[in-house]
Amino acid sequence: MSDKIITTRFAPSxxxxxxxxxxxxxxxxxxxxxxxxxxxxxxxxxxxQERHVEGxxxxxxxxxxxxxxxxxxxxxxxxxxxxxIQSQRLPIYxxxxxxxxxxxxxxxxxxxxxxLESLKDDKGIGGYDGHCRDLSPxxxxxxxxxxxxxxxxxxxxxxxxxxxxxxxxxEVTIDNSELxxxxxxxxxxxxxxxxxxxxDDYLMGVTHVVRGNEYLTSTPKYCLLYDAFxxxxxEYVHLPLLMGKDAEGNVSKLSKRHGAVSFQxxxxxxxxxxxxxxxxxxxxxCPKDTNEEFFTMDELKKAFSMEGLSKxxxxxxxxxxxxxxxxxxxxxxxxxxxxxxVPILSEVCADYINKEKLAELVHTRISAFCEIKxxxxxxxxxxxxxxxxxxxxxxxxxxxxxxxxxxxxxPILEGAESxxxxxxxxxxxxxxxxxxxxxxxxxxxxxxxxxxxxITPGGATELMExxxxxxxxxxxxxxxxxx
RNA sequence: GGCCCGUUGGUCAAGCGGUUAAGACACCGGCCUCUCACGCCGGUAACACCAGUUCGAUUCUGGUACGGGUCACCA
Numbered sequence: 001m002s003d004k005i006i007t008t009r010f011a012p013s014x015x016x017x018x019x020x021x022x023x024x025x026x027x028x029x030x031x032x033x034x035x036x037x038x039x040x041x042x043x044x045x046x047x048x049q050e051r052h053v054e055g056x057x058x059x060x061x062x063x064x065x066x067x068x069x070x071x072x073x074x075x076x077x078x079x080x081x082x083x084x085i086q087s088q089r090l091p092i093y094x095x096x097x098x099x100x101x102x103x104x105x106x107x108x109x110x111x112x113x114x115x116l117e118s119l120k121d122d123k124g125i126g127g128y129d130g131h132c133r134d135l136s137p138x139x140x141x142x143x144x145x146x147x148x149x150x151x152x153x154x155x156x157x158x159x160x161x162x163x164x165x166x167x168x169x170x171e172v173t174i175d176n177s178e179l180x181x182x183x184x185x186x187x188x189x190x191x192x193x194x195x196x197x198x199x200d201d202y203l204m205g206v207t208h209v210v211r212g213n214e215y216l217t218s219t220p221k222y223c224l225l226y227d228a229f230x231x232x233x234x235e236y237v238h239l240p241l242l243m244g245k246d247a248e249g250n251v252s253k254l255s256k257r258h259g260a261v262s263f264q265x266x267x268x269x270x271x272x273x274x275x276x277x278x279x280x281x282x283x284x285x286c287p288k289d290t291n292e293e294f295f296t297m298d299e300l301k302k303a304f305s306m307e308g309l310s311k312x313x314x315x316x317x318x319x320x321x322x323x324x325x326x327x328x329x330x331x332x333x334x335x336x337x338x339x340x341x342v343p344i345l346s347e348v349c350a351d352y353i354n355k356e357k358l359a360e361l362v363h364t365r366i367s368a369f370c371e372i373k374x375x376x377x378x379x380x381x382x383x384x385x386x387x388x389x390x391x392x393x394x395x396x397x398x399x400x401x402x403x404x405x406x407x408x409x410x411p412i413l414e415g416a417e418s419x420x421x422x423x424x425x426x427x428x429x430x431x432x433x434x435x436x437x438x439x440x441x442x443x444x445x446x447x448x449x450x451x452x453x454x455i456t457p458g459g460a461t462e463l464m465e466x467x468x469x470x471x472x473x474x475x476x477x478x479x480x481x482x483x
Numbered sequence: 484g485g486c487c488c489g490u491u492g493g494u495c496a497a498g499c500g501g502u503u504a505a506g507a508c509a510c511c512g513g514c515c516u517c518u519c520a521c522g523c524c525g526g527u528a529a530c531a532c533c534a535g536u537u538c539g540a541u542u543c544u545g546g547u548a549c550g551g552g553u554c555a556c557c558a
Binding site for chain 2: 125169182213214
């Protein structure tokens, strides 16, 4: 343990989209440092030339901005340990790799890709056999001068074990014989993740490495690297994986086949960043001494601790995300909700539709903004009428008595002085009383006539307010015709 | 296949030797009500299995089963 301030980092590779599992890793890494007043760094790991995606780092930066995960050092904000983009740090890796060669912890390997391929078994499993491990200095020199392509490999101990203590999983011990002589510097001169992340973490003063548990068994290799340099090893916090469930009910690492898995997909579907963050914070972590489920980022910073981290993988549940989102949507003040909903409604609704009122009706009925258009289809078009909708047992309505109600109410509505929910409701209630009918029966007839759909967001009078007088009357007339 | 990790209701999960084994989502009832939704009230449902340690195991140990991860010139 050191008494340095806690420094964590998020080190994604720029793939062009932010996987929700990566976002959760970023969140936990951020929370670990911020829960203890520490520092958080963003570093871009773009050492894979082939997978390079243009503009991909903007996606990362935008996501962090939208979720409120702010970094103290990194691209755009600078810092004393820059640059924070690995492709701009190549000379550093070269220098440290050479140090390791000099100290006997690494070596040049001239094996061809074909030879490496031949080492694999029928399942594609099989690692390097150490062919170039003991090349004489003369051979190395000769090959180098001949311009033979080479990589630099880390020389692993052949015997013994390597252990470290993980904050989540406890002591992890691996036989050194399981460790392959992995590549540190590729033939194109770029370093591999296995090597450069160690160099950067050390140089950037990272005290706690937070990452997914797919690294659990390769971490001893990194420990050995720290040891070879004589550096103090960081603390490790490996996180349980995020899983998805497919149609057959099988679980596997969360991926595209499970649905929208990137932060931007979710945002596009109308999920609020706060809700997404709140939900994923609870996938693999649980606060101590409270059953509270709602957390703002500030509250998460206060509540977070590594003890609450879980060891077992968590299945991403869209239903619960929806629930969180609907809760966050319901908490939005009406004006704020309208600011977002009205433009969506305006895309599909005629001018005379009261979008503000419609937005109000839809507010408590959606779990994501993408559901709005579908929900108001009965407003944007006149659906085919199914006269059986007029039949309702509880209110004792039938197509016949509904027609009677519609015919009676038409002149009443045409004579309405103003057109708002309260007025209309009073008017219809008075009519019901005068005919000794249940208000519900009157409302049912009108609601079906106007909406032409059984289930609607809002009641008869609310819908009439949405449609406005002219459209309402027109729809009622049509309904009478059809009956 | 070798190695590593994990296993509490359908899902997220609390629990850290003695509990009627929390809570949330989903689901099912009921109330409210101008349909639905919201809100409120209630309900169904779990310690993978087998040994061992112990007066006593969901909690500790070992094994089995199942699930996952990893063995790349990807991160």
